[in-house]
Amino acid sequence: MHTHTVTQQHYASPGQPDFSEPSADTAQIALGAPGQANSEEASMELLRELLFGDYRQQVARMRAEVSSLQSLLDELEVQINNKEALVATITPVIASAIRTNIRDSQSEMVDALYPILGKLVQRSVTESMRELAQRIDRQMRRTFNMKDMIRRMAGRLQGLSEAEMTLRDALPFQIHNLFLIHRDSSLLLLHTAHVAQENADSDLISSMLSAIRDFTEDALGRSEKEELNQIQYGGKSIIIEVAHHVYLAATIEGIEPQGFREQMRQTMIEIEHQHANLLHKYDGNAAPFAPSTMTLAALLRYAEGHHAANH
Amino acid sequence: MNTYSKKICLLGDFAVGKTSLVRRFVHNRFDDHYISTIGVKVSRKTVMAPGTSEVAEMTMMLWDLAGSQAFSTVTASYLRGAAGAILVCDMTRADTLKNLARYAEDLQKVVGAVQLVVAANKRDLPEHHEINSDQVAAMAAAFDAPYFLTSAKVGEEVDVMFRDLGKLLLDRIH
Numbered sequence: 328m329h330t331h332t333v334t335q336q337h338y339a340s341p342g343q344p345d346f347s348e349p350s351a352d353t354a355q356i357a358l359g360a361p362g363q364a365n366s367e368e369a370s371m372e373l374l375r376e377l378l379f380g381d382y383r384q385q386v387a388r389m390r391a392e393v394s395s396l397q398s399l400l401d402e403l404e405v406q407i408n409n410k411e412a413l414v415a416t417i418t419p420v421i422a423s424a425i426r427t428n429i430r431d432s433q434s435e436m437v438d439a440l441y442p443i444l445g446k447l448v449q450r451s452v453t454e455s456m457r458e459l460a461q462r463i464d465r466q467m468r469r470t471f472n473m474k475d476m477i478r479r480m481a482g483r484l485q486g487l488s489e490a491e492m493t494l495r496d497a498l499p500f501q502i503h504n505l506f507l508i509h510r511d512s513s514l515l516l517l518h519t520a521h522v523a524q525e526n527a528d529s530d531l532i533s534s535m536l537s538a539i540r541d542f543t544e545d546a547l548g549r550s551e552k553e554e555l556n557q558i559q560y561g562g563k564s565i566i567i568e569v570a571h572h573v574y575l576a577a578t579i580e581g582i583e584p585q586g587f588r589e590q591m592r593q594t595m596i597e598i599e600h601q602h603a604n605l606l607h608k609y610d611g612n613a614a615p616f617a618p619s620t621m622t623l624a625a626l627l628r629y630a631e632g633h634h635a636a637n638h
Numbered sequence: 639m640n641t642y643s644k645k646i647c648l649l650g651d652f653a654v655g656k657t658s659l660v661r662r663f664v665h666n667r668f669d670d671h672y673i674s675t676i677g678v679k680v681s682r683k684t685v686m687a688p689g690t691s692e693v694a695e696m697t698m699m700l701w702d703l704a705g706s707q708a709f710s711t712v713t714a715s716y717l718r719g720a721a722g723a724i725l726v727c728d729m730t731r732a733d734t735l736k737n738l739a740r741y742a743e744d745l746q747k748v749v750g751a752v753q754l755v756v757a758a759n760k761r762d763l764p765e766h767h768e769i770n771s772d773q774v775a776a777m778a779a780a781f782d783a784p785y786f787l788t789s790a791k792v793g794e795e796v797d798v799m800f801r802d803l804g805k806l807l808l809d810r811i812h
Contacts (some may be wrong), residue, residue, distance in 0.1 A: 512645045512719035514699065528667045530643065534680035534699050535668055541715040542676040549715075610811050611642040611721065 500581040503563075505623050506533050507598060507616070509609050510574050513537030516616045517598075519623045536565065536576055570595050572606035577626075587629070594626045641695040644807050645719050649741040650726035651734045652705035655759035658790035659726065660702050663797055677704045678716050685801045689808035696804035700724075714748055722753035722807055724799070725781070729760050732768040735777055742781050753810055754783035755803045762789040 376383075406412045429436050506529065507517040515533040543555045558565040566577045568591040575595040598619045599606060605615055648656040657670055657679075664683040672679040679702045687696040703716055717723075723745050727734040735758070742754060756778040758769070771787055778785035784806075786799040 509719075512721070514643045514645060514719075530697070530699065531665075531667045531680055531682055534645070534701070535672070538672075538676060538678045538680060538701070538716065541718070542678075545715050611644050612640055613643065614641065 498582045498584075500579065500584055500587075502577055502579050502627055504529070504576075504578040505626060506536070506576040506578075507595065507619075507623065508533045508537060508574050508576065509606065510569070510572055512609060512611070514609070514611060514613070516573065516613050517620055517623055519620055519627060521627060533576075540567070540574075566591070568592050568595055570599050572603075572609075573599050590626060590629055594622055598622055639694060640692065641697065642808065642811065643697040643699060644721040645701060646698045646803070646807075647701045647703060647717055647720045647723045647745070648726060649703060649723050649738075649745065650705055651728070651731075651737050654705065654726045654728040654731070654734050655788075655790045656705065656724075656726045657702055659724070659757060659759065659788065659796055660700055662790050662793060663800065664700060673702060673704045677713065678702065683800050685804040687801070687804035687808040689805055689812065691812045692808070694808050696808055698800065698804065698807075714744070717745055717748040720745070720749050720752060721810075722755070722803060724755050724757050724803065725783070726757045726759055727769075727774070727777075729758050729769050729774075729787070730763055730766040735769050735773060738777055739780070753803070753806050754781045755799060755806075756781065756783050756785035757788045757795075757799055758785060759788050759790055761787040761794060762792050 406416060502521055504518065504520045506515060508514070509516055513534045515530040518529040518533075539558070540555045544553075554567070554569050556567050556569075558567075563578065563580050564583075566579055566583060566588065568575050568588060570592075573595060575591050577591060598616070601619060602616060648660065650656050657673065660666075660679075660681050660683075661670070664681040666679075666681045668679050668681075670679060681700045681702065682697060683700055684695060684697045687694050701716055701720070703713055723741075725738045725741055727738055738756065745752065745754075756774060758771070758774040760766075774785050774787065784802060786795045786802075788795040788799060790796060
């Protein structure tokens with residue numbers, strides 16, 4: 328048997344191990360042994376491993392990377408096909424980019440969005456003006472009556488033109504709730520609403536409204552002449568009229584028509600007169616006030632009448 | 639059957655458990671943060687009150703006032719129109735019992751003599767008690783008021799207290 332010592336001629340390249348050290352990387356290979364095919368094959372394999380081992384590892388690594396990228400691609404494809412997942416993925420990125428852009432380049436953003444937003448705003452304003460014009464037309468076509476005539480004359484005396492009066496009347500208005508509240512105890516005496524709805528918490532609302540009134544008056548300075556008479560929240564308001572024992576709060580939407588506050592005062596004073604004795608020393612039993620619900624309901628109808636006349 | 643509503647104030651030092659007493663057994667619509675923003679939150683407790691001359695439904699509108707070191711004018715206006723008050727102290731803090739006298743006095747200045755009830759809260763923490771039931775009883779007697787050793791945490795005596803207060807308020811009407 329001949330034994331050859333084969334020293335691998337290896338040219339190390341950057342990133343590859345250097346096999347030129349004989350002590351560590353020299354292989355003793357038995358060659359030419361008759362009848363030992365397996366042994367030769369093993370030797371060849373060892374040789375192949377020595378010569379191509381690094382490349383094999385690189386190929387294996389690349390295959391793994393390709394496989395991983397393929398999985399990523401598959402996952403991405405699923406996400407792209409799933410619109411909800413796609414939106415969830417890209418929304419934070421886009422939102423953040425928009426925020427940054429708006430912060431850093433406001434003028435450019437305005438210029439870029441103007442063609443879209445400008446048209447939208449223009450359309451919205453045009454529609455609102457068209458509605459207003461239609462309401463004014465209807466108002467103008469209303470048949471003559473003495474009440475309107477007197478009101479218009481009163482308006483002229485106050486320096487308002489008929490057009491201004493008509494415009495004022497054409498503004499939308501809706502009463503949602505009316506609360507009659509005992510002033511001293513903040514207890515609810517009567518409540519009525521525009522539409523039948525859950526009124527279970529109207530007493531809590533009344534008390535909290537009273538607390539807000541107290542808070543405002545204490546914070547801004549209590550005065551005999553000054554009272555909190557309106558709370559505004561967007562297009563909605565709470566209008567408050569105060570009498571000696573009670574106050575009346577109306578939650579409304581829009582702008583109250585001329586004379587509505589006066590109507591509120593009259594309604595409230597009428598109820599106060601009806602129940603003057605009870606109110607003087609109110610014992611907490613609201614049942615005797617129930618018949619006055621009709622009076623409050625008339626105030627609701629006043630608003631509905633105004634609404635119907637203008638629409 | 640008649641139905642009555644009454645305004646009731648909860649008075650007591652900071653952190654004695656007023657809000658917890660209210661939160662446990664009453665109907666809330668508004669969030670507790672109102673107490674820190676405008677100084678008050680209103681809740682509702684309705685009980686069947688077996689009064690001496692009639693049985694009635696008594697709805698108590700509970701004004702939970704922010705406990706503070708100094709009695710301010712804002713608190714005074716919240717007391718207006720109250721038919722009664724629950725004076726709340728903390729059994730683990732002796733000074734909270736002593737301070738009830740000041741709250742009762744301030745209340746009387748605004749609304750006169752109204753029905754009071756004393757709630758000595760946190761009875762579920764006996765190992766930390768600085769006051770006992772005799773001391774609570776003595777303070778309540780000074781106000782001519784019943785007292786209850788309550789635990790908002792486990793619910794002891796809270797419902798009973800509201801029921802008894804409802805009955806006392808009803809009896810005051812007649």
